Amino acid sequence: MDHKVILVTIDGMRPDGFLTCGHPFVRTLMDTSSYTLNGRTMMPAVTLPCHMSLFLSVPPERHGITTNTYTPLVRPLNGLFEQIKAAGGISAMYYGWEPLRDVSRPGSLRYAGYLNAYIEDDTDGTLTDMAAARIRRSHPDFVFLYLVETDEKGGHRHGWMSQQYLDCISAAVGCVQRVWEEFGEEYTIVVTSDHGGHGRSHGQDIPEDTTIPMFFLGERFEPGRVLEGITILDIAPTVADVMGIARDPEWEGNSLLE
Numbered sequence: 001m002d003h004k005v006i007l008v009t010i011d012g013m014r015p016d017g018f019l020t021c022g023h024p025f026v027r028t029l030m031d032t033s034s035y036t037l038n039g040r041t042m043m044p045a046v047t048l049p050c051h052m053s054l055f056l057s058v059p060p061e062r063h064g065i066t067t068n069t070y071t072p073l074v075r076p077l078n079g080l081f082e083q084i085k086a087a088g089g090i091s092a093m094y095y096g097w098e099p100l101r102d103v104s105r106p107g108s109l110r111y112a113g114y115l116n117a118y119i120e121d122d123t124d125g126t127l128t129d130m131a132a133a134r135i136r137r138s139h140p141d142f143v144f145l146y147l148v149e150t151d152e153k154g155g156h157r158h159g160w161m162s163q164q165y166l167d168c169i170s171a172a173v174g175c176v177q178r179v180w181e182e183f184g185e186e187y188t189i190v191v192t193s194d195h196g197g198h199g200r201s202h203g204q205d206i207p208e209d210t211t212i213p214m215f216f217l218g219e220r221f222e223p224g225r226v227l228e229g230i231t232i233l234d235i236a237p238t239v240a241d242v243m244g245i246a247r248d249p250e251w252e253g254n255s256l257l258e
């Protein structure tokens with residue numbers, strides 16, 4: 001492995017919500033990363049299809065998962081977790097929504113932690129604590145931290161761009177800040193979202209739902225550089241390049257390091 005990577009997805013975070021959430025680390029994140037506030041996710045702009053596209057680097061037309069219910073792929077391909085495992089890497093995943101467990105195939109993870117965000121309070125913060133404790137102890141090559149409260153407790157419950165929604169983003173950005181301050185030297189950090197939203201829902205082919213921010217922090221990425229024309233399919237090839245591992249030949253995204 002060349003470099004270790006922490007990937008954080010903040011579910012349902014719109015770029016304008018990120019910009020106006022009021023957390024002081026928003027400015028720092030843009031100043032220290034290569035980033036876009038105009039990235040594109042896939043259709044349908046829904047959590048499991050978009051995360052499958054993130055990790056498999058193919059659109060829903062190829063992986064076939066078009067709802068939040070997982071179905072095994074008719075023609076399987078390796079995703080990011082499987083490629084890391086094949087290269088001898090160690091992965092960890094911390095998540096607050098159970099259907100997301102299928103973004104990695106059984107056998108791909110060394111460590112995992114799950115909390116039910118529908119029942120527990122402050123799962124974003126607690127999952128960040130769990131991930132941080134594991135990183136301090138085991139230094140996994142790849143860590144995926146999935147923060148769901150912005151979508152569930154902000155957008156769906158109170159509406160996208162509501163004050164409660166913005167407060168959830170602010171708290172999630174605070175989690176990213178904690179990760180960056182403690183592990184930013186050892187790890188490249190990638191922060192993104194899976195989709196936006198409008199009203200109290202998402203999934204339509206409109207900019208409010210399909211535009212996502214992406215941030216890449218690490219020595220391979222120029223601070224403050226604005227990226228153009230990238231999609232959620234580009235994350236897995238970029239992370240693979242940072243880590244120095246091979247892509248699956250079927251991946252359709254492009255690496256930002258090419």
Ligand SMILES: [Zn+2]
Nearest residue numbers: 012047151152
């Ligand atoms: Zn949602």
